Amino acid sequence: MLRVVLVIVAVLMSVAMVGCTGSRGTGGENALPPGVNVELAEKGKQLFNTYACNTCHSVNGQAGIGPALNGIYGKQVKLEDGSTVTVDDAYLRESILNPDAKIVAGYPKGSMANLIQPFLPEIRKEENLSALVEYIKSLQ
Ligand code: HEC
Structure with a gap:
């Protein structure tokens, strides 16, 4: 017993x-995957809503106007020009600051760039950009 x-x-x-x-x-x-800064990711999560990223990007795998952002870190993404790119910090930063630099296959050019325009001065600040990147990294 x-x-x-x-x-x-x-x-x-x-x-x-x-x-x-x-x-x-x-x-x-x-x-969270090891190595993710929880506090920074939490800040990024809030900014993701503040900058309206969530209106076009799901974080649960569902495609929207833009691709779902969960589980992309470390993976290969197919681009419009037929090439592939590995999602790392540099790619995420470029995708956020200059969305039209590399276009994900099957998605429109220009729409993200237009919508985030008013937020760019804020997004360009290192503390905000690194928080957004950390949040996307934290999404499984
Ligand atoms: C008007 C809709 C829209 C908004 C708002 C928007 N995005 Fe996007 N985003 C897109 C589209 C469409 C693409 C795919 C085309 C491309 O690669 O630019 C994309 C691509 C991306 C990618 C690359 C994804 C991949 O699978 O490689 C990242 C990262 C990203 N967006 C992050 C953000 C963040 C962070 C914000 C908020 C600051 C944001 N987006 C706001 C529409 C949007």
Whole structure:
């Protein structure tokens, strides 16, 4: 009998521990990949709404006016000109600051550039740009 109780306690404890790591993400998503700065990503999440990025980009895999931004970090993206590019910090920065520099295959040119125009002075600030990049990196 004692053995059974001990097993149950052990199971409950491990479930509780999994719950803790699960809630470590930015707002209850999956656990963050190692190396992501949680605070910076959280700031980026807020800016993502402030700059209306969320009106065109989902973070749950659903395509919108723009491609979904979850799970793209480290992956290959196909571009309009037939080439591919690996999504790293440099690519994300360029995609945000100069959206028409590389066009993702199947998506329109110009629309992101037009919409974010009024926010560009803010987005260009390093503390804001790095937060947006960190947020996108955190999205699984
Ligand atoms: C008017 C809609 C619109 C808005 C607003 C918008 N985007 Fe985009 N975004 C797009 C479209 C369309 C593309 C794909 C075409 C291209 O590559 O420019 C894109 C591409 C991207 C990419 C490259 C994605 C990939 O799969 O390679 C990133 C990163 C990105 N946007 C981030 C942002 C961020 C951050 C903001 C807010 C500051 C933002 N976008 C605002 C429409 C938008």
